[in-house]
Amino acid sequence: MNKPTNREVIEQYISAYNSFDVEGMIGLMSEDCVFRNIAGGEMDTETKGIQEFRQLAEQSAGVFSSRCQTVTSYLESESGAEVEIDYKGKLAVDLPNGLKAGDQIQLKGRSKFELLDGKLVLIEDYS
Template identity: 40%
Template sequence: MSTHENLPEVIRKFITSYNEKDVDAMMSCLHREAEFENISNYFAAMNWKGHDSIRALAESSAAAFASRKQTVLMAVVEGDKVALQVEFAGVPLVDLPNGMKAGEATILRGASFFTLKDDKIISLSDMS
């Protein structure tokens, strides 16, 4: 088990970039062949593969929130695999399909699972 201070640098940079809505910095953390999966109680599982697809998602997501912050509550690091318990807080700019309303602060808890390759994130699964 690990605390978030022991997270690989690339994951710390990715979370900081996410919180700052810095899509270019987020993308610099991803392997060229990266895959992202989102599993939620609100939607069926959704998958994105490759930089172009993930960049489009990251840009639209950043634009949909006035503010957002992901906080690591607990981390487990084992080699190239990292599991995080996270808390998401955000204020959407628009009504979202999952029921979030524009201007209403939302807090959710979930888990993120990372796999690293060549000091980059090759796989990310978010569950909420």
């Protein structure tokens, strides 16, 4: 069986994310993976290791009733890729910042993915 390409792994991850498939996301990640969310130039979230990532993924899945990342550009590197993303989500809960359940969120961002031996070792989301 052929090893999936980096692009295939990234596409599988985004598909799992869009369908709230936490186990599908976890299955693509290395045990010592790192996730970072950078908003407005400031890192506001970081997880280290698959268990911390699982907790964050399960928590964030409960915040949205629907969500969709759409790749608008893809720039491959030797160890992964950087992708431009259009993001749309519908909140399932009220948030402390004043957004309410049912509100729609739309933003543009980019994500950096690094892989090693076919597993995601780093994901950085920028918005």
